[in-house]
Amino acid sequence: MIDFTLSENDKKLLDYVRTESLVARKYAREYDENEEGFPPDALPEADQYPGVWSLMGGRGAEDTGASAIGMMVTMAETWGDYSIRMRKGRGVGLGNAALSAAGTDEQKEKFGGLLLSMAITEPGCGSDPSLVQTTAVLDEETDEWVINGEKIFVTTGCRCDGVVLWATLDKSAGRAGIKSFLVEKETPGFIVAHKEKKLGIRADDTAAYVFQDCRIPRGNLLGGKEEIPKQGSGGFRGVMKTFNMTRPMTAAFGLGMSQAALDFTREQLEEAGVDLSYGAGTHGLSAAAAKFQELEALQEAAVLTVLRAAWLSDQGQPNNLEASISKAKGGSAVRTITQGCIELLGPMAISREHLLEKWFRDVRITDIYEGTGQIQHLIIARTILDYGRAELN
Ligand SMILES: Cc1cc2nc3c(=O)[nH]c(=O)nc-3n(C[C@H](O)[C@H](O)[C@H](O)COP(=O)(O)OP(=O)(O)OC[C@H]3O[C@@H](n4cnc5c(N)ncnc54)[C@H](O)[C@@H]3O)c2cc1C
Incomplete structure (x- = not known):
């Protein structure tokens, strides 16, 4: 049975990642304004953290973190800021996922550290x-x-x-x-x-x-x-398998940022006196609270699709369909969520005083790279209906 209950160690790990990723958030505006990839030493305070992967128990450079807890770590990182990707420096490129999925042992040895x-x-x-x-x-x-x-x-x-x-x-x-x-x-x-x-x-x-x-x-x-x-022998499908690992992760990047947007919005609404507590029932909620809870539910649903795709991969089971579902669901959810947060907060949401407008811009890529949302829907439909490219394109 699928169970995403976190162990005490997992909880500690995620707390740690969030603490670390908040360092990157301090620099987020600067990175965005300068359109620059800063070297890791541009985050001096981050040096006190030994690095997440060492805590996860002997993961190698070629490990893409495509496990359920790996996805949670990814979300916790981009919750700090997407630019944490700059900080990790090694072993996080999409090419590393391809090397890990399809490289020979010799190639992994030679290129794994790049x-x-x-x-x-x-x-x-x-x-x-x-x-x-x-x-x-x-x-x-x-x-x-x-x-x-x-x-x-x-x-x-x-x-x-x-x-x-x-x-x-x-x-x-x-x-x-x-x-x-x-x-x-x-x-x-x-x-x-x-x-x-x-x-x-x-x-x-x-x-x-x-x-x-x-x-x-x-x-x-x-x-x-x-x-x-030979044409039709599935060789190309094999090449495309890399995406079964990277598509859930791409969705996870976006969902970390939409979670940050939700947390910021909750903080601002509560400060303004909006009661966001659950249990009041539909008629006991303000319009703002009802909208906010809808966005939270959407976030939760999208996160679960990512975890399911990663969990199947952990179990060594095929996850082609689930990887595309997580990417399609995640890509559209992060747009709806960040847009919804902007609607809830009004002018302050688009002020560059805060990061919400940046998260709104940053999540847009989730539905573009690694196959657009439309392409994920095509893959999902083909898989469910058992159609080939010629029958549905
Ligand atoms: C910031 C960024 C980073 C990227 N990183 C990488 C990278 O690292 N490596 C890499 O190789 N690529 C990368 N890409 C490219 C990205 O994967 C492509 O932009 C994406 O796959 C879409 O391809 P395209 O731009 O050629 O659009 P097109 O294929 O021309 O599509 C245009 C529009 O038509 C829609 N469309 C196309 N075909 C269909 C169809 N059959 N049915 C319905 N709708 C359809 C698409 O969904 C899209 O909305 C990146 C793109 C961006 C913007």
């Missing part, structure tokens, strides 16, 4: 990753892959040490020809073209890349399998 971003999106390829145009051609003489192409919107793309890059070995093979490659920064031909200016999560660096005859060792093909599987 911060790896994930580059799939291209100017002509977003929601449908099978349209990847970046090419990887094997040079048999030198035993190297030669990469050419362009990637856009790469999260943590400037400060990462390397990238897990999607490229096609054979465009005529369609989805089956797409493989992932590990490319380290500073490799000749790997150019960071520019950094995006964004609405939200401005402390996080989002980059555009160009690859011009970029040569990488043959052994850098993630997972090592060079053969192109």
Whole structure:
């Protein structure tokens, strides 16, 4: 039976993470205004904390924290501020999740200590990753892959040490020809073209890349399998499995911030004399209290979908459907919640005196990257109805 009751140790861990993440909150406005990813030492007070992962018991750099308690930790972190991602520095890029899910032992050993971003999106390829145009051609003489192409919107793309890059070995093979490659920064031909200016999560660096005859060792093909599987044999589905771990986590990022918005709103409403206590019954509630309780219920429901997806992963069970449900539910819930908090608080909510307007901007990405909300709905519908891409797209 699923049980998300926290042990005493889990409670201590979460308290600790929240304390640590509040350090980042102090710097949140500065990071946002400057659109800068600060190095970890920009948080001097954080040095007194030894780091969350050490408390979680021997987790390695490649561990993405895709467990139910890992998701709670993620929420507790972004509850402080999304920019805590900058502080952790190592092992938290989306590329690390891909390495963990599909890398060989040798690759995990070699690249596990690096911060790896994930580059799939291209100017002509977003929601449908099978349209990847970046090419990887094997040079048999030198035993190297030669990469050419362009990637856009790469999260943590400037400060990462390397990238897990999607490229096609054979465009005529369609989805089956797409493989992932590990490319380290500073490799000749790997150019960071520019950094995006964004609405939200401005402390996080989002980059555009160009690859011009970029040569990488043959052994850098993630997972090592060079053969192109037959169309329809499920090879591409295997590549997409990474998202079963990262989509719940993406939802968790957003839900940490919407929780922060709810906590702030509760504080302000109570200060203004609004009674938010439960038990008064529908007719005993003020309009503000009723609205607030609806938002809290939505938060709780969305959090449960994330925990369920992570719990299934913990149990080694398939969670493709649940991962998409958590992403779709989380992505829309965080928008409704932060928007609702703004409605409840009025002008103070959009003042830059407070962080609510920033959380409202920061959560917007939840429904965009890692597959938009519409795409998650497509996946959910296809899975439930047992339809293929051709039947429902
Ligand atoms: C800040 C930020 C960070 C990002 N980080 C990364 C990253 O690290 N790595 C990476 O590879 N990418 C990243 N992305 C890219 C992101 O994953 C894509 O923007 C997203 O997948 C959508 O692709 P697109 O922008 O090409 O939009 P499109 O695919 O052109 O879609 C446009 C709109 O049409 C809708 N749509 C498309 N197809 C369908 C359909 N079949 N049915 C219904 N609606 C549909 C979409 O939902 C969307 O609303 C990032 C984007 C942003 C903004």
